[in-house]
Amino acid sequence: MKASFSNPIQFIQQHQISRRNMLSSIPALVGLFSSGCSRDTFIPPTIRTGLIGVADVLTMSANRFLLSDQPLAREYELSDIAPEFPTWGQTDPQDEEYQQLRSRGFRGWSLPVKGLVRRPTDFTLEQLKQMPARTQITAHVCEQGWSAIGQWTGVPLVQVLNAAGGIKPTARYVMLDTVDGWYEGIDLFEVMHPQTILAYNLNGQALPIGNGAPLRLRVERQCGYKNLKFLKSIQVVDSMASFGRGTGGINSDWGFHWFGGV
Ligand SMILES: Nc1nc2c(c(=O)[nH]1)N[C@H]1C(S)=C(S)[C@@H](COP(=O)(O)O)O[C@H]1N2
Numbered sequence: 001m002k003a004s005f006s007n008p009i010q011f012i013q014q015h016q017i018s019r020r021n022m023l024s025s026i027p028a029l030v031g032l033f034s035s036g037c038s039r040d041t042f043i044p045p046t047i048r049t050g051l052i053g054v055a056d057v058l059t060m061s062a063n064r065f066l067l068s069d070q071p072l073a074r075e076y077e078l079s080d081i082a083p084e085f086p087t088w089g090q091t092d093p094q095d096e097e098y099q100q101l102r103s104r105g106f107r108g109w110s111l112p113v114k115g116l117v118r119r120p121t122d123f124t125l126e127q128l129k130q131m132p133a134r135t136q137i138t139a140h141v142c143e144q145g146w147s148a149i150g151q152w153t154g155v156p157l158v159q160v161l162n163a164a165g166g167i168k169p170t171a172r173y174v175m176l177d178t179v180d181g182w183y184e185g186i187d188l189f190e191v192m193h194p195q196t197i198l199a200y201n202l203n204g205q206a207l208p209i210g211n212g213a214p215l216r217l218r219v220e221r222q223c224g225y226k227n228l229k230f231l232k233s234i235q236v237v238d239s240m241a242s243f244g245r246g247t248g249g250i251n252s253d254w255g256f257h258w259f260g261g262v
């Protein structure tokens with residue numbers, strides 16, 4: 001189930017609540033939608049009976065539990081956007097294939113989504129842009145002492161995984177890698193977070209090369225270094241031990257925190 005708890009209508013549609021058991025669910029629903037994200041006050045409504053009902057409640061409880069400590073990163077107003085968003089770290093990867101794609105305006109570029117998904121798929125940029133998009137104005141905080149507010153538009157990572165048939169039961173992390181040899185893993189908490197997007201626009205324009213064209217990760221609750229630019233592929237895994245030195249990302253291999261919370 002997706003993170004749509006703030007929308008009762010969608011919730012009700014998804015769970016096909018009939019009028020009769022709707023009545024009996026009202027107190028629980030009120031609790032659900034008024035409790036914010038507090039773990040303590042959450043009571044799962046009993047919507048269906050039998051195994052499916054149990055699975056529903058378990059799934060929802062798991063979701064609620066996972067997301068309860070994951071408030072949205074602050075979002076800003078259009079007027080807060082920095083006049084110029086800095087470029088930092090790698091700004092023009094000298095990878096041959098990348099340079100060729102770049103010279104063709106990224107025609108022919110695609111993102112392989114592989115590993116523990118039901119239907120491994122290469123998505124073109126056009127396909128990614130046709131998926132439901134999210135736009136967010138957030139502060140990028142670099143661990144090296146600067147920050148900037150920008151508006152990012154992209155597809156929620158969850159949507160991409162769903163388009164690849166969804167993740168398999170053993171999935172635990174998503175490992176992303178880049179054309180300049182970076183790799184970073186995020187866990188399913190972060191994968192499900194609504195602000196975790198693969199961004200193709202910055203401030204309403206196509207993502208500039210220096211900021212990671214054609215596609216970059218935005219994980220808004222984490223430091224700059226987790227926000228990988230120049231994405232090359234995505235792999236759903238059950239362990240991150242086989243990547244680099246096995247700490248779950250190139251930055252943690254170098255000694256930074258794996259969860260680079262802002
Ligand atoms: N592939 C790749 N991603 C990267 C980096 C990089 O060097 N290569 N630098 C990181 C760091 S430290 C920061 S602060 C941001 C900078 O993003 P910007 O160039 O859009 O400002 O990208 C992050 N993602």
Ligand SMILES: [Mo]
Pocket residue numbers: 088141142143144223224225
């Ligand atoms: Mo950074």
